[in-house]
Amino acid sequence: MNKVDREILNILQLDSRKSYSSIGEVVGLSVTAVKDRIDKLQAKGVFQNFSIKLNRERVGADVLAFVQVAIDRLEDCQTFETEMRNTDSVLECHHITGAFNYLLKLVAPSMAELEKILTDDIKIAGVVGRTETTIVFSSQKDSAFINCVKMGEGNE
Structure with missing residues (x-):
């Protein structure tokens, strides 16, 4: 390239x-x-x-949250990943280092619905040990743009 x-x-x-x-x-x-x-x-x-990138508030996804997830047994990671791929509210699921195994980015129409998603979809019984949820008040930058020219400097 x-x-x-x-x-x-x-x-x-x-x-x-x-x-x-x-x-x-x-x-x-x-x-x-x-x-x-x-x-x-x-x-x-x-x-x-x-x-296309949607304006999440204009389509009813008013709550944005990041959830850190700890899995009790490593053999349960595949089960968790499969469930997250099939959960519409989960926009991103990243396997990470540190005290938690996964970082999720998710949206919900309300705080009540966020609680339901966390309880019913994220905290899979017997798989998830603990979670920590951070609610986003506002975003100063929300972009998926990767400056390809900048990334390629020196690699030509």
Whole structure:
């Protein structure tokens, strides 16, 4: 992947609906060359998907929380991971180091619903030892943007 590919990735992260011609104007390539590069990046698995980012409050996901989870027995980690992949309220599930095994990012429409999710979906009986929940009051930065040009410096 060269610098032009990384510039294309940055453009697409900001607006995946950009046309090949407008991308080409920025990076100095023809429409066909841009399409070919995007197709190759997609074939290499660089894109996980094409998506949009929703305003969570406007769709009723008013509560944002991070939950640290400790699993009692390591053999139960697979069960927990499977359950988290199938729980819609869980946006992210990360296996981490430290006093806890997992860090979850989840959303809920209300505090009452958050309590229900924690009780019914997260605290799996016999698997989860303890949890610690942090409620988000506000977010000063909430981005999935990875500056591909910056990440690639020195790697060309």
